Amino acid sequence: MxxxxxxxxxxxxxxxxxxxxxxxxxxxxxxxxxxxxxxxxxxxxxxxxxxxxxxxxxxxxxxxxxxxxxxxxxxxxxxxxxxxxxxxxxxxxxxxxxxxxxxxxxxxxxxxxxxxxxxxxxxxxxxxxxxxxxxxxxxxxxxxxxxxxxxxxxxxxxxxxxxxxxxxxxxxxxxxxxxxxxxxxxxxxxxxxxxxxxxxxxxxxxxxxxxxxxxxxxxxSLEVKLDYRKVISSFHTSILLSKRRLTRMRPNRRSGFLQMGSIYDLASKLLVAVDVSGSIDNRTLQAFYSVIARFFKYGMESIDVVQFDVGMREVSTFRKRQTQIDVEGRGGTEFQSLFDYIKDKRWYDGLIIFTDGYASEPKVEFRMRTKVLWVCRSESDYKRHVDWMKKTGKVCWIDF
Structure with a gap:
């Protein structure tokens, strides 16, 4: 039986x-x-x-x-x-x-x-x-x-x-x-x-x-697993919600014109950083860029993408899914240049970092307006680095 x-x-x-x-x-x-x-x-x-x-x-x-x-x-x-x-x-x-x-x-x-x-x-x-x-x-x-x-x-x-x-x-x-x-x-x-x-x-x-x-x-198997798709979608939604403006030209959903209504700016400026250091293999890079392509499904018209290892490469703007990617770098890894960059370029609403996490923790000694999401290469990388990564933003891992 x-x-x-x-x-x-x-x-x-x-x-x-x-x-x-x-x-x-x-x-x-x-x-x-x-x-x-x-x-x-x-x-x-x-x-x-x-x-x-x-x-x-x-x-x-x-x-x-x-x-x-x-x-x-x-x-x-x-x-x-x-x-x-x-x-x-x-x-x-x-x-x-x-x-x-x-x-x-x-x-x-x-x-x-x-x-x-x-x-x-x-x-x-x-x-x-x-x-x-x-x-x-x-x-x-x-x-x-x-x-x-x-x-x-x-x-x-x-x-x-x-x-x-x-x-x-x-x-x-x-x-x-x-x-x-x-x-x-x-x-x-x-x-x-x-x-x-x-x-x-x-x-x-x-x-x-x-x-x-x-x-x-x-x-x-009852343990809840993080779904990076939902995390990324939620991250994008949180960026849009943060761009709320109050106006008398639109009624409040609950109280009508007695209180000010809300307007959301649906255009968001996103910077995606891809780790191209020697520890990231080609298969992982393919997975990273396939996830980046998903953002166009969320209605985004363009995404700024930058490759980094010991430093940042040139920032490129993607307006559609890319079929061919030129990979530069393959050296060590450091994150400090990314945070120094968004410190100066404060117009970015979000920074998403695809990485294995094997580098020194960045020093963030300024008030960040830009929301940060770390996307780790695997669950094991996530468990190893989540404690310091969550100090600067949300953390998830990609399953591929």
Missing amino acids: EPALFNIFCRQHLVENPVMDCAIRCGKGRVEYNPGRISQIADNEEHVEEMLRLEMIRLFLKHPYERQPECSLPVALSLGSNMVIDQHYLLPHLNIPKSSEFQLPQRECFEWYVRQLNELLQQPSMPDEKSEPGTDDFGKSDNDTDEQNDFMLAGNGKEPPSSHTGIEGFLLSDDELGELSAQSELWENDDLRREEINNLIRDTKDWGSLSGGLIEKIIA
Whole structure:
């Protein structure tokens, strides 16, 4: 008897899907099954039961609804989730690839496995081509970048360009890739589903055959994680709210013309500083600039962007998403020049700093009008530097 797994199963809609490329999958509040594929293994009841157990444990870990790194391959999402579950729950009838088969360590988190698998699964099984001239700033040619971007879009229905994908002799066939890709097709960040599962976790007393380590992992998932998207959006909103002016020309929302109304200046001047020191790799820079591109979705017409390491580079104005970035620097790191700059350029409403935080704490010996947001490269960088960073502004980290 598995009361916990049965309980979460009863909260899903059971839907038949005869065209999907896997036997069972979950997501969007439902459990889908392919009767044709189920009939092929119907004689092995243990196999079918373990497939269903796998999906229910996946739901408890909330992998279909949160913590999915941006631009992740559907195959990497499914594999990463399977690897985490396989290390905590015995499923002998399922042929789940082990992390060791990809030369990856055990006891890592879901996001870590997905990021590593994103890189590994894009390597051809027999790489023997030399790099060609005409590469971009991140070491890839324009054609390669376009192909990789298409390949990296989660849920876009595209498969890797080669018939087999993997590393060091571990190969995934087209059928296996199709099945793994289909498993995560319904996955998307969903706050409502996530909170429903959190409530179920809090109410569950009998976990059945789930191991102590897996139960701890499920309960630990209740801890609230910072969402950098919400932090950045909130930061931008706070800037706009700070530009409120009172006027007799507009009625107050509560008392009409008895009191002065409010006017907000929706134009904000933002400076974004990007750490280009030697400790920041190309992949992190790509993630930083992809976040910068999000600001145009918030209605901003232009953003001032500056690269820095031991000093500031030239300030550039972005009026749209940039497709190619020239990276300069790659030296050490210091933040003092940024704060000296906004001390003189007091027209900036906000300063956002993308960094790993490994530098001396800046000395701010003046009253700052400019609001500051530190965006750390990872959660570990955040935990290491948050105590001194929060003295000058808000702090979050980016998940990529």
